[in-house]
Amino acid sequence: MGMDLSYLEALMGGVAAEPTTSESAGGVWVVGVEGRLDDGLLRLVGKARVLADALGAYVYLLTNGSDREAAESTIRAGADQVLLAQGSPTLTDLVSFFEPRQPEVILFPRTRVGRILGAGLAQRLDGGLCGHAADLEVDPIYRRIVAHQPVLDDAARQRMTILAAPAMAIVDTAALPAAFNEPWRSGAVADAGADWVPAAEPRPITWPQPAVTLANAAVVVAGGRGLKTVEGFALARQLAQALGGVAGGDLTALDAGWIAEEELIGLTGARIAPKLLLALGLDGDTSLFMSIQDAGLIVAVQPDPAAPIVAAADYNIHADPADFARALLERLSRA
Amino acid sequence: MRIVVCMKQVYDPATTRISRSREEFDLRGAVKITNTPDKHALEAALRLRAAVGGEVIALSLGDAEADDVCREAIAMGADRALLISGPEVIGVTGRAVARALTAGVRYLDAVDLVLTGQVGLTDGTGSLAPRLAAELGWEVCLDAVRLAPMTDGQIEVTVACSPGVGEIVCLALPAVISVATGSERPRYAHPARIANAWAPGLVEVCSCTRLGLDAAALTADVEVGGLILPPERTRGQTIVGPTETAADELVGLLRTKRIL
Amino acid sequence: MDFTIPKSHQLFRKMVREFATQEIAPRTRQVDRQGWPDMELVHKLGEHGLLGIPFPQEYGGAGLGELGYCILMEEVGAVCTSTAAIIGAHIGIGVMAIYLGGNAEQKRRFLPDLCAGKKLAAFCLTEPNAGSDAAAIQTRAVRDGDRWILSGSKIYITNGPIADVLTVLAVTDPALGARGGVTAFIVEKGMPGLSVGTIEHKLGIRGSATSEIILDEVAVPSANVIGQVGAGFITFMQTLDTGRLGLGAACLGGATTALDMMCRYAAGRMQFGRPLADKQAIQWLIADTATEIEALRALVYRTAWMVDTHQPFTREAAICKLFGSEVASRAINRALQVHGALGYSCAFPLERMWRDARIAEIFEGTNEIQRIVIAEQAMRPYGVRVRP
16 A cells, blocks of 8 residues: 555544454445456445545445455545455355444445345345435435435436435446546455355356337437438448447438438338437428437537527537548547 | 236336426326336246246235236236235335235245346336345346246246346246346237136235234335436537537537447 | 226226237238238237127127227227228127127137137128118028028128128018018138129228128028028118227227327427417317317217117217217318328328228218118107108
C-alpha cells in the first residue's frame, strides 16, 4: 500500500484506525463471488463508499475474483478492506459467513449468481431487500438505505426504503456512475478465512433465435430521400448492423426501390418502438410520426432545419446523412 | 411429478400510467392481468406434465380478485389452484410473500418442483425464486428456457444467458426454477376449459392463519415510497458542429444512454 | 338489471382477442389479396376450440352459448371480416341448422368433428331463382326407399368450396310449398353427384370462399334428414335468426376498429397547426360513430342474453343485423373520410374494411328482408299481416 492518507478519512468523519476482521461488525459489504473482478463490481464498491461515508461506516469487499495485487484497484475504488476467498460459496456458506459479522448493508451485483445469493441471503438473514436497485441513497434521519427501483421498464424509479436489517440490495451496476480510481485511498487486503468448494463448470449451449423485426427491434436505422441513392441507403443498413438493429425506410425509400414492403415504417407499414431511432435523411410526415410515437431516443440527421422531423426528434444533426453515416460507421468500427 | 406454479396478478403495464405531478402511479383505468412471465412458467409446467405425467397446481397470493389468475391458469391447463388470501396478505412485501408462498408449497405437500415467472411486470424484481428456494432449502435456478426431467430425481435446465446463448445445468429435485420469458410462448386458454374454470372445487382459498403463519412472519421488509421521474423529454435539440465532431458527440450520447 | 358479463366470458374475450391479434390479424391482408381463405388458419381456429363456441360440451362445443358466440364474432370481426364470414357460415348457420333442427343422433354424429374444425360446414339456401324469396327454391328431393335423391343448384354459398358438411334446403313436396313441402338435408362431401360449381370473385370478404354448389342426383340417406320431413323451412328460418345476431356482433367489431382508427388518426394528424381531432367536423363523426356503436353493443348483447335465456328473438336478431350492418358501413365510411387519401389507398386497411362491410347489408337476408321481418313483428298486434 502506498502512503498513509487515513487522516483524510478522519476529516470525512470516519474512524482513522484501520479495521480488522475480528471487530468488523456493521459496515457496508459488497459481495462479488463470481470469480472475477469487473468494472461493474468496482462501480458497486464506489456506490458502497458513498453510502458508507454517509453512514460513517467501512466498506468491505468479499470476493473470490481477485488476488492481492488486483485487490488494490478495489481499494482505489473505495474499499476499506478486501476479503479474499477461494471457490464459490453456497447460500449456506454465505449465511455462516455473515451471521457473526452482523453487517449493516450488503450489496450484490445484479448477475445471475448475485440475484440468487442476494435474495436467498436476505431471506435467511431476515433482512430487507430491494431485488433490483438502479441507485441507492441514505435516509440520514432514520439511518436507512433507500433504493431506487426501476419500474415500467425504467420509465421511472420507485423509492424503496429498506426497513429490516441487514439492508440489502441487488444492484444493476451498469446504471451506476463510473468507478472511483483514487490512488490516495488506503485499505487492507486480508484472507476471508473461507475455503469454498469450486463451482461445477456449466455446459455452454446455443440455439437459433428468431430474426429481429422492425416491430421489436431495439435499434432502428431509418432512411429516406436524403440518402439520395441506393448506395446511400446501403449505409443505413450497415449502420443498423453495426448498432445491432434493423434498417427501415419511409415511403420515399419504398418508392425509390431501396427497401422491400416489409421494411416500410409508417401507417401503411410497420409501427416501431425501438430504444433508438436513427433517422437518416427522413423529412417526416403524419404517417411516419404516428408510427414512431413509442420510439425512445430519436436522433435525426437532416440537413434541412425546417424539415418536420426536426421538431419530433430529440436530437438533430444538421449534416449530409450519407457523410454522417460514414463518419459514425468509422467511429463504431473503431470502438 | 407435482409441479407448483406461482402466479400473481399485476397491473397491465400497457394501462398503467405515471402521474408526473403526484410522482406516483396513476392507476385510473389500469387493468389487472395475470403476470405474463408467470404464464411462461405455467406453459413450462404443462409441457413437463405432458412429458412425465403428474399434476400442475397454480399457487397465488392476493385479494379476492386474484381468483381470476387461478381460473385463467386452470383454463390454460392447470389441474387446480391454491389462493392464499385474506386481509393480512394485502400489500405484503417480498420477504413475506416468499414466506406465505413457502407455507402454501408445504401445505400442498410432496411438491417436486416450484416454477415462477422471470419477473413481475410493472414493478417486479425477479427475486421470488431465490427467496422461495432459501425458505424451502431447495436448489434454485434462474431464467430457464427449457426443462428436461431426468430419471434419477434430477432435472436438466437450459438457462438463457443472452438471446440464443446459454448453459445447461442439472438440479436435484425438489427445486425452484424461474422460467425466462424467452421460453415457449404460453398457450391460449381453451374455450371449453374457460367455460368450466369456474366450476366449484377447483380453487382452494386459504388464509395465512390456516397455513400457520402469524403476523410477525408477514411484517414488511421494505416500504414503498414515491416515484423518481426522469427529466421531461425535450425534443428538437441540436447537436452542432461539423460532421466529425457531431459523430463523436452522438457516440458519447449513446454511451451515456446505455444504448452502446 | 344486471349487465355484467360473466367472468368466464370476460376471460374468453381476452383469449379470443389475443388469438385474433396474434393469429388472424397478421394474415388479414394476405387472404384478401389472394382471394382465398388461409386453410392453416381455419384449422388453427378448430384446434383452439373456436369453431364450436356456442354448442354444448357433450357435442364437442365449448358450451359458451350465444353470448360466447357473439364475443367471438365481435373480436374476429374487429380484425378480419373474411374470417368472421367463414366462422359465421360454419357456426352461425351451417352447424346451427343441425344443432337446432337435428335429432340427438345427428348431433352426436356430426357436431364433434364440426366443432373441432376437422370438418367445415356451409349453409345452402340461395338458388339462382330464390334468394330473399326462400320459399321459391327449386332444388328437388325425391324419396327413393330409405334415401332421397337431390337435384338442383345452390349459389353464393359461403364456405361452399371448402365445406365438408352442407346443410341443404330442398323441396320434398311441391304441392305443400314452404309449409310442409320443404326439407333440410345434411349433404356430405364425397357423396356422388355433389360438386363445386362456379367460384365467385367478390368485391369484399375476398378471404372467404364462395361458390355454386351443384347437386346432380345426389343420394342422401334418410338418416341425414334434419328433423322431420317438411320441417326444413322452419329450421332454416330459425337458423338464420341466430346467424343474423352473430353477423351483428361481427359488425360491432368492425365498427369498433373503425372508431379506434379514426380517433388515433385524428389525434396524430396535424392540419392548420392543430390535430384533426380539434375540428368539430371530425368530432361529430367520432361522436356519431361512438353513439351508434354503444347502441349496437347494447342491442347485440341483450339479444344474446335473450337467446341464452330461451326467449323469442326473431325481431331483435333482425334489428341487430339491419342496424349492425348499417352502423359498420357508416363507421368505416367515416373513418375512411377522416383518413382522406390515405384511407383510399390500397396500402391501408380501410379500403378493404370498406369493401368487406358492404356484404353485411346483403347476405343472411338483405337489409330489405330484415325490415320486412321487423315490420311484420311490429304490425302483428295491429292485426296487419305484412307480406313481402
